Amino acid sequence: MANMTATRQPVPWTAPTATDPVATTVRLPGSKSMTARALVLSAIADGPSTLRGPLRARDTELMAAGLRGMGAHVSTVDDNRWVVRPRPLRGPAHVDVGLAGTVMRFVPPVAGLASGPVTFDGDPQARLRPLGPLVRALRSIGVRIDASDAGGLPLTVHGTGEVTGGEVVIDASASSQLVSGLLLAAAAFEKGIVVRHVGPPVPSAPHLRMTTQMLRAAGGAVDDGTPDVWAVQPGRLSGREWGIEPDLSGAVPFFAAALVTGGQVTLLGWPRSSTQPVDRLRQLLHQMGGEVTLGTDGLTVRGTGSVHGLDADLSDVSELTPVIAALAALADSPSRLHGVAHIRGHETDRLSALSQELTGIGADVTESHDGLEIRPRRLRGAVFKTYDDHRLAHAAAVIGLAVPGIELNDVACTSKTMPEFPALWSAMVAGQ
Ligand SMILES: O=C(O)C1=C[C@@H](OP(=O)(O)O)[C@@H](O)[C@H](O)C1
Numbered sequence: 001m002a003n004m005t006a007t008r009q010p011v012p013w014t015a016p017t018a019t020d021p022v023a024t025t026v027r028l029p030g031s032k033s034m035t036a037r038a039l040v041l042s043a044i045a046d047g048p049s050t051l052r053g054p055l056r057a058r059d060t061e062l063m064a065a066g067l068r069g070m071g072a073h074v075s076t077v078d079d080n081r082w083v084v085r086p087r088p089l090r091g092p093a094h095v096d097v098g099l100a101g102t103v104m105r106f107v108p109p110v111a112g113l114a115s116g117p118v119t120f121d122g123d124p125q126a127r128l129r130p131l132g133p134l135v136r137a138l139r140s141i142g143v144r145i146d147a148s149d150a151g152g153l154p155l156t157v158h159g160t161g162e163v164t165g166g167e168v169v170i171d172a173s174a175s176s177q178l179v180s181g182l183l184l185a186a187a188a189f190e191k192g193i194v195v196r197h198v199g200p201p202v203p204s205a206p207h208l209r210m211t212t213q214m215l216r217a218a219g220g221a222v223d224d225g226t227p228d229v230w231a232v233q234p235g236r237l238s239g240r241e242w243g244i245e246p247d248l249s250g251a252v253p254f255f256a257a258a259l260v261t262g263g264q265v266t267l268l269g270w271p272r273s274s275t276q277p278v279d280r281l282r283q284l285l286h287q288m289g290g291e292v293t294l295g296t297d298g299l300t301v302r303g304t305g306s307v308h309g310l311d312a313d314l315s316d317v318s319e320l321t322p323v324i325a326a327l328a329a330l331a332d333s334p335s336r337l338h339g340v341a342h343i344r345g346h347e348t349d350r351l352s353a354l355s356q357e358l359t360g361i362g363a364d365v366t367e368s369h370d371g372l373e374i375r376p377r378r379l380r381g382a383v384f385k386t387y388d389d390h391r392l393a394h395a396a397a398v399i400g401l402a403v404p405g406i407e408l409n410d411v412a413c414t415s416k417t418m419p420e421f422p423a424l425w426s427a428m429v430a431g432q
């Protein structure tokens with residue numbers, strides 16, 4: 001199977017340095033995780049759905065294209081209102097997963113419901129991301145899959161139009177998405193599903209809660225009352241209107257800018273109650289010297305200009321590790337970040353990449369199997385490699401606020417979840 005993904009040209013970028021405290025309000029795009037789930041649930045629902053405020057970025061456009069390729073009607077012409085009309089799913093189709101964990105873990109279970117073969121492949125780094133446990137789980141409930149020897153990409157799901165479902169045992173310690181993918185499609189399986197996780201802890205609990213909450217909102221009957229066991233009854237899902245919240249993880253570098261510069265950043269349009277882990281973020285930013293408040297205009301973070309180190313298990317919010325590590329490198333005391341062994345399987349091996357790049361600009365970093373110890377030192381400008389990883393680019397931008405001459409070898413990787421990142425960031429630093 002040929003890798004169908006076009007090579008992207010790197011765009012070098014010098015991170016702007018802040019001369020004054022930032023003071024800004026930002027309106028950020030919708031949550032990647034909510035947009036991905038809303039698209040999948042809508043494609044297997046009984047009637048049409050709309051997504052209000054979806055994320056338009058590489059990951060979610062690939063999700064839309066993948067579902068469209070299998071026959072769903074997915075209209076993304078209106079930036080603020082995407083429309084999904086479910087239709088019978090079919091192959092032959094090809095799904096380009098890019099580097100999106102959501103596409104590579106959420107779409108293969110749906111492809112089992114299509115009639116005909118659906119092939120999957122993505123960026124070279126996507127082939128290294130854990131997928132084998134999902135492939136084995138799907139095979140155990142009757143889905144025929146041809147996969148590479150390691151059980152990952154490229155692969156072909158030979159859909160028959162129906163999936164028996166039933167009980168599966170899976171080690172989902174490498175990614176919560178392995179469970180979310182099974183649950184999101186399972187209401188359409190003949191017997192639904194019971195997923196039992198066996199192994200080291202599943203990371204990213206808030207993302208699993210987002211999955212079960214959104215499934216219930218679509219009419220799914222879900223039982224998540226037993227630790228490490230999730231059950232979805234067979235049944236119909238309804239089409240509905242999904243309101244997509246602003247992306248909290250995408251907001252974190254902007255909030256970090258408030259801490260680093262002693263400024264203030266307000267994220268507009270933040271809902272009163274959220275499916276994203278805002279309380280955990282509030283704790284972390286508070287420990288590092290910031291204050292988070294929820295007002296009528298949105299979610300505001302204020303900093304004092306002093307950033308403190310912290311000791312934190314980040315397993316529930318592991319995608320925040322790169323930006324927290326950047327803050328730790330600028331802090332007034334050492335930090336120990338742990339509980340995130342699995343982020344070695346994210347867009348890149350994030351522990352190794354962060355260790356390498358932070359050391360390269362002068363920080364004193366020790367990499368452990370599941371985290372980083374960071375002892376701040378005087379940092380210097382240098383090339384900061386981003387490894388095709390949007391969150392490495394966010395980390396470099398945060399450091400660049402305080403350290404002149406941080407040269408990202410590529411900032412275009414931010415298009416994975418926020419193509420407007422360089423423009424929004426530069427405008428914030430310029431005080432516009
Ligand atoms: O389900 C989701 O939308 C996500 C789950 C998490 O994955 P892992 O459990 O692999 O960390 C998170 O890091 C990723 O950015 C998005």
Ligand SMILES: C=C(OP(=O)(O)O)C(=O)O
Pocket residue numbers: 099100101102319346347391417
């Ligand atoms: C881990 C991430 O992405 P993905 O959904 O591709 O796993 C991330 O966005 O930090």
